[in-house]
Amino acid sequence: MNYDVVVIGAGPAGLAAARRAGGSVAIVDDNPAPGGQIWRGQSPDVPPAKLLCGARVVAVPEPGRLTLETYDSEVDLRYRALILATGARELFLPFPGWTLPHVAGAGGLQALAKSGLPVEGKRIVIAGSGPLLLAVAKYMRNHGAKVVLVAEQAGQPALMRFAVSLAKHPGKLLQSIPLRLGVRYLTGCWPVSAQAGSVTLRRATRTWTEPCDYLACGFGLIPNTELAALLGCRMSDSGVAVDEFQQTSIAGVYAAGEVTGIGGLDLSVVEGEIAGYSAAGRQAAARRLFGLRESRRRFAEAMERAFRLRPQVRDIATDDTFVCRCEDVPLGRIRAFNGWREAKLQTRCGMGACQGRVCGAAVEFLLGWKPESVRPPVFPARIGTLR
Amino acid sequence: LTLTVNGKPLAVPEGAMVSAAVALAGVTAFRKSASGEPRGPLCGMGICFECRVSIDGRAHVRSCQVPCRPGMEVRTDEL
Numbered sequence: 348m349n350y351d352v353v354v355i356g357a358g359p360a361g362l363a364a365a366r367r368a369g370g371s372v373a374i375v376d377d378n379p380a381p382g383g384q385i386w387r388g389q390s391p392d393v394p395p396a397k398l399l400c401g402a403r404v405v406a407v408p409e410p411g412r413l414t415l416e417t418y419d420s421e422v423d424l425r426y427r428a429l430i431l432a433t434g435a436r437e438l439f440l441p442f443p444g445w446t447l448p449h450v451a452g453a454g455g456l457q458a459l460a461k462s463g464l465p466v467e468g469k470r471i472v473i474a475g476s477g478p479l480l481l482a483v484a485k486y487m488r489n490h491g492a493k494v495v496l497v498a499e500q501a502g503q504p505a506l507m508r509f510a511v512s513l514a515k516h517p518g519k520l521l522q523s524i525p526l527r528l529g530v531r532y533l534t535g536c537w538p539v540s541a542q543a544g545s546v547t548l549r550r551a552t553r554t555w556t557e558p559c560d561y562l563a564c565g566f567g568l569i570p571n572t573e574l575a576a577l578l579g580c581r582m583s584d585s586g587v588a589v590d591e592f593q594q595t596s597i598a599g600v601y602a603a604g605e606v607t608g609i610g611g612l613d614l615s616v617v618e619g620e621i622a623g624y625s626a627a628g629r630q631a632a633a634r635r636l637f638g639l640r641e642s643r644r645r646f647a648e649a650m651e652r653a654f655r656l657r658p659q660v661r662d663i664a665t666d667d668t669f670v671c672r673c674e675d676v677p678l679g680r681i682r683a684f685n686g687w688r689e690a691k692l693q694t695r696c697g698m699g700a701c702q703g704r705v706c707g708a709a710v711e712f713l714l715g716w717k718p719e720s721v722r723p724p725v726f727p728a729r730i731g732t733l734r
Numbered sequence: 735l736t737l738t739v740n741g742k743p744l745a746v747p748e749g750a751m752v753s754a755a756v757a758l759a760g761v762t763a764f765r766k767s768a769s770g771e772p773r774g775p776l777c778g779m780g781i782c783f784e785c786r787v788s789i790d791g792r793a794h795v796r797s798c799q800v801p802c803r804p805g806m807e808v809r810t811d812e813l
Contacts, residue, residue: 379801436781448762448774458778463754675769700783
């Protein structure tokens, strides 16, 4: 199949990009329906385009061409311009008990609930960091769950500074501030272990155990950069590096939304629009949105500062805590190595089904190792797809 | 719609993902890890592969990304 523009990701950035891109457009998304994570299950407005859901890019056989795999088929897709809007995933940090079946991500548990997992009457502790915790608390409470508490690792002073700065940016966040939510919101608090049916939390000098049916735990978001890396796009400190027109280091390949750096819904939409206009050759229209993007970036930076992870969160993983959940490799087994290459060769850490998507960022936070390389296929694929 | 989880018939709402069906069947351990631990979904969005099950004989399918269809046969790992 041939398209002028192929958009990877049907979340806010991808849909905005597809709306502004001219010519024939295809949108590809690994999820079963468009909307990304934030609009999961909400049937968002989808611009006229060929929509390929339940399809993931597994390889790039040559520039201008992608190999996709679905549940039961393979697709060969060709493009003139490519827009990467692959979004973000949660940062999961290992701690004793984090592999137990009742422990899920914060956004993870919300995604599961949106997919039909019953949460009514369940006692849920939400922990980790970031504004997502509050959105999840609100969602769970609205769906009949009993939110025991929200444990935010960031301290009160940083959050207060952020709250004051919010007055200058009347964004959606104001709607979810904890006072209106009516749930226990403990700042400077984080989980130290999970046991079957409970979680142990620490706040200052106090350590205690809360019974719960689910622990929903995520420490912020990280961009999904694997496909961009496979294409050879240059990275910045925050994600995929882009110029003012959202073009990556590769001509004709654009990136928009969380994949360029975590910035939230509003920034993702404006970046998507700029990428769409740029891919369509409408640079003047793109330029008119630069100011809006700049103000939304400043808001994102303030948020990043407020929820920055404290060093103490590193210490919750013990030497016998699995960091790699695919290959069951404990932290103590990789600590002694010099980096990813050695650790992979000796322990298979990061070489399982998720291909390091979970342990990669955790190990970067814990040991400072940067991911080294991305190789095809970027998702586990059937042999028949790659022939 | 009706499908089976580990051989037992189960009615689920239209639009539910297989991950929800497994949970509704009362199963918390979706798969057995490399060292034999029970595991369930972590990310809910197709990243972590912890929720993988077998569907109609196809192994290692991420249950969180596949909508339930009538007559599907879903199997989780035996611990």
